[in-house]
Amino acid sequence: MSDHDITLSVNGTTIARRVPARRTLLDFLRSDLGLTGTHAGCEHGVCGACTVLVDGLAVRSCLMFAVQADAAKVSTIEGVANEDGTLHPVQQAMHDNHGLQCGFCTPGIVMTLKSMTEAGKSASRDEMAAALSGHICRCTGYQGILKAVDLLSGRGE
Numbered sequence: 001m002s003d004h005d006i007t008l009s010v011n012g013t014t015i016a017r018r019v020p021a022r023r024t025l026l027d028f029l030r031s032d033l034g035l036t037g038t039h040a041g042c043e044h045g046v047c048g049a050c051t052v053l054v055d056g057l058a059v060r061s062c063l064m065f066a067v068q069a070d071a072a073k074v075s076t077i078e079g080v081a082n083e084d085g086t087l088h089p090v091q092q093a094m095h096d097n098h099g100l101q102c103g104f105c106t107p108g109i110v111m112t113l114k115s116m117t118e119a120g121k122s123a124s125r126d127e128m129a130a131a132l133s134g135h136i137c138r139c140t141g142y143q144g145i146l147k148a149v150d151l152l153s154g155r156g157e
Helices: 025-032 089-096 106-117 125-132 143-152
Strands: 003-010 013-020 051-054 057-060 073-075
Touching: 013 025, 025 051, 051 106, 057 106, 089 106, 089 143, 106 125, 106 143, 125 143
Parallel strands: 003 073
Antiparallel strands: 003 013, 051 057, 051 073
16 A cells, blocks of 8 residues: 655644555544544445535545545634634534534534535525435434524524
C-alpha cells in the first residue's frame, strides 16, 4: 500500500500529513487528528453519523478517502460553535427544540443542516427534511429535529 502527502484545512487549521492511500477521511479525522465528534456508525454511508463538510458540501466521511480531501476545506462538528463558545444557529435550534437525546447522530445532522443554511443559503423546510432522510436517529422520533428544521427554515417559533 502506498502513502501520500496531503495538505488540507480542517476547521480553519492547515494540516499536512502523510496518509495511506486507503485511509478513509473518517479514520483520518478520528484517529490521526483526534476529532472524535465525527462518529463511525454503519461505515457504509447509510446512517449519516460521519457527515462532515468538504468545501461546504455535506459528505459521508466513511465513503471518502483522506487523499481525496487534499487541498480541500474540511469542517467537522468541533469547528461549528463560535470561538467564544456560543452555539451556531443550527446547534441552538437543535438545543431549543430538543432535537437530540443520546447525541450519536447529532453531529452528522448538524453538519448537514449547516451546509444548507450557510453563506446566505435559504433551504426550504422540505429541502432540509429531505436531506435529513439520509440520517438515522434511533432515539428522538425526529420530532424535535423537525421542529429545529422549522425554526431554521423560518416556519418555527
